Amino acid sequence: MDSNLLKVFIAVANTKSISNGAKELGFTQSNMTLRIKQLEKILGQELFHRTNKGVVLTQEGEKFFPYAVDIVKKVEEATLKIRNINHQELLRIGSTQSNTTIRLSKFIDKLDKDFKDMKLEFVVDSSLNLIEQLLDYKLDIAFVNGKPKQKDLEVLNVFKEDIVLVEPKDKEPENIIYSYKNGCLNRIFLEEYLTEEKKVQYKKVNIENYELILSCVKTGYGVALFSREIIEKFGYENKLKITSMDFRLDTYLICRKDYLPMIEGYLRQITL
Structure with missing residues (x-):
């Protein structure tokens, strides 16, 4: 079985889209569709359900996915060894x-x-x-x-990491938790901690700039959770109320x- 067909299958499965899979591999969409059909013909099974939003794996596709990943990985490892490559390229x-x-x-x-x-x-x-x-x-x-x-x-x-809660120094902060983006564990940990400690619900705001978050906290707009090293890097160690946390987030x-x-x-x- 051609491992390139498996790479196409994996790309489409990961992106849930033939067009996005094509972009990832640098192929045309028609080429991707043809290769998927070739693989389905070889296996004698449909691998994807087509929907208005893209594609999703069939039950057979879900079963086949880990084997495809393993085969591609082994082919790549074998290729490296055949080329006598013994270092991380x-x-x-x-x-x-x-x-x-x-x-x-x-x-x-x-x-x-x-x-x-x-x-x-x-x-x-x-x-x-x-x-x-x-x-x-x-x-x-x-x-x-x-x-x-x-x-x-x-x-x-x-x-x-020395994880600390940062708050404004001389005023009561608004009930806002600042973090870098969704999925940030600092925000998840801080929300759980504050909800348990203060029994208050907090609004969540994402700002993709640490210095701006520190400035907002200093002004009193909310609170945040940081590694102390970040606060020191931006020179805010004497501008904020800093409280060490009793949990690890290394x-x-x-x-x-x-x-x-x-x-x-x-x-x-x-x-x-």
Whole structure:
């Protein structure tokens, strides 16, 4: 079976769209449709239901998906070995915005020094979205907030965070929780904490700029949860009321258990 047909199947299944799958692989939509039909003919089963919003896997497609992913992975691994490649050519890295702000540049510098020929690709997103992309084999590793519970994920390293609640110094804040974006675990943890402590419902507001969030908190518009290192980086340590939290929300460097990076040992030992 042609592994390229399987790559087409995986792309369409992940994007739930033939057109989006085509964009991901750089194919035309008609080419993608033809290849899907070829694969369905080989298997003797329909793999997708066509809907007005795109496509969804049939029951047979859902059963076939993990086998397709495994076959493509094994073909890629075999190709690397045949070409006598014994180093990581490309590392696809996912990172939360908080880790990007305080740690990712140091990580890049170390990789550049120790693996000159390795290319890097980056995705910055919320922890929940990064985990989803990692499980879909779209990333090789990811820095996420909090220890993941998914059984298919492996923890490579842990970076301790001093998590603090930030509030305005001399005024009562509005009942607003600021965070970077939906899926941000800082917001989820803070909402649970404040709801339990103060028995008040909070409005949630996303702002994709940490310095602006800190400025809004300083002015009294709401509260937020940060690593202390971020507050210090932007020079707000003396401008806010800062309260240490009694829960851990460390940064975890993770990968798939069945898709360990070739530099696994290096990643387990790295300090940042």
